[in-house]
Amino acid sequence: MQSQIIAIPKLFIGMDIHKKSWSVHLRTDLFDHKGFSMPPEPKKLADFVISHFADHEVALTYEAGCCGFSAARYFLNMGWTVKVVNPNDVPHSDKQLYQKTDKLDCRNLCKQLQQDQLHGIYIPTEREEQLKSLLRQRNQVVKQLRKAMLAVVFHFNAITIVFSS
Numbered sequence: 001m002q003s004q005i006i007a008i009p010k011l012f013i014g015m016d017i018h019k020k021s022w023s024v025h026l027r028t029d030l031f032d033h034k035g036f037s038m039p040p041e042p043k044k045l046a047d048f049v050i051s052h053f054a055d056h057e058v059a060l061t062y063e064a065g066c067c068g069f070s071a072a073r074y075f076l077n078m079g080w081t082v083k084v085v086n087p088n089d090v091p092h093s094d095k096q097l098y099q100k101t102d103k104l105d106c107r108n109l110c111k112q113l114q115q116d117q118l119h120g121i122y123i124p125t126e127r128e129e130q131l132k133s134l135l136r137q138r139n140q141v142v143k144q145l146r147k148a149m150l151a152v153v154f155h156f157n158a159i160t161i162v163f164s165s
Helices: 042-052 070-077 094-098 102-114 126-164
Strands: 010-017 022-028 032-038 057-063 081-085
Touching: 010 042, 010 102, 022 102, 032 042, 032 102, 042 070, 057 070, 057 102, 070 081, 094 102
Parallel strands: 010 057, 057 081
Antiparallel strands: 010 022, 022 032
């Protein structure tokens, strides 16, 4: 008699990402697995998941922040389900208001992902992210140019007033 797979097992990953390290928590349909810290390299996490949870469907989430969307795009290209969430939209318990650690944050994200209580934000393409960065840079240059022009006009007016009196 042959056995058939009725449901594909699911792996949920909650991450708290920073530039120097990631806190990761793993959970399956049945069990709360482990949490660990790792270097911020998507390939290392992907290799770990493939070696330990090869037959699982993977869903991953992390809070939007300074690190951008490159990790999200990497995991999307692997065929994983990825949700980048607004930090203010993540439900927290009262305990988490005064006891906040990366380990607790990623564990909470993992639990909320499993319960389907998170709403992801739009993940821009690399081109869209570069364009946004270019527009921000342009706005900074325009602000600096306005300040410089205002300083020149103010200085010129001050010189004119001195010579005319």
